[in-house]
Each structure stands twice: as structure tokens, then as C-alpha cells.
Amino acid sequence: MRRAPAIVAAAILLAACAGNPEEKSVVSRNDAIDDYIEVADLTEIDQIRIKRELHHKLITEDYILVDDGKDTYLVAFLRRCRELNEINVTPDYRYDARILDARYDTYRGCKIRSLYAITEGQAAELLDLGARPDD
Numbered sequence: 001m002r003r004a005p006a007i008v009a010a011a012i013l014l015a016a017c018a019g020n021p022e023e024k025s026v027v028s029r030n031d032a033i034d035d036y037i038e039v040a041d042l043t044e045i046d047q048i049r050i051k052r053e054l055h056h057k058l059i060t061e062d063y064i065l066v067d068d069g070k071d072t073y074l075v076a077f078l079r080r081c082r083e084l085n086e087i088n089v090t091p092d093y094r095y096d097a098r099i100l101d102a103r104y105d106t107y108r109g110c111k112i113r114s115l116y117a118i119t120e121g122q123a124a125e126l127l128d129l130g131a132r133p134d135d
Contacts, residue, residue, distance in 0.1 A: 026061070033129050036125065046101065048100040073115055
């Protein structure tokens with residue numbers, strides 16, 4: 001009789017340690033993007049001068065591509081930006097409406113950690129790195 005609580009506790013611990021495979025996949029995709037940034041020696045920039053309306057493509061909840069119709073940039077957030085998936089758009093906080101500044105401004109309510117200037121080829125590679133295995 002005394003073994004039952006110990007067996008239940010062990011089963012709970014084993015289930016908790018197993019983790020979520022989707023979560024591990026997200027971590028490995030974010031790690032691959034971090035590695036790509038370092039290996040490709042992407043140029044970190046302080047700000048983007050906004051010429052037109054910004055559009056984004058989701059890579060992961062930590063990274064997006066921002067496009068103003070002319071240039072494409074990689075945006076890295078300080079934390080997961082779950083607001084990207086919400087129907088109601090969270091307003092941006094910016095010091096200047098024509099500039100998107102790293103470390104001070106937000107995109108869809110998420111604080112920006114860093115910005116990188118990238119080419120169209122690099123954008124395609126980053127989208128491939130962020131693709132889920134079942135995509």
C-alpha cells in the first residue's frame with residue numbers, strides 16, 4: 001500500500017521531465033537562428049527608418065522578418081512575442097513614428113532586442129530555419 005503514492009509521484013516526475021516535443025522544437029529552431037546570426041555575421045543596426053507601412057512574417061515567436069516594401073530586416077525580441085498570434089493588435093510604443101528603434105521601441109507590443117539588416121536570400125534561409133518540421 002505504501003508503494004502506490006511513490007509510484008504515482010515517480011510517474012508524475014517522469015511525465016514532467018519528458019517535456020513537450022513542440023517546445024523542444026521551438027528551442028532548437030531559435031538556437032538555429034541564433035547560430036545563423038553569428039555564422040552569417042549579420043549586421044546589427046540601431047534603427048530602421050520607416051518609409052512605408054511595415055509588414056511582418058513570423059519565423060518563431062522570438063524572431064520575425066519586417067518588410068517595408070523595399071527592405072527586409074530581422075527583428076529579435078527580448079521575450080516570446082505571443083501577441084503576434086492575437087486577433088487584437090497591441091499598439092506599438094515608439095519615440096518617433098518614422099523610426100523603429102532597437103532596445104526602446106516595440107512591435108505589436110513586444111520589446112525589440114535587436115535589429116539586423118538582411119538580404120532577400122538570407123530572409124529565405126531564416127524562414128526555412130524557422131519552419132516547423134511538419135510544415
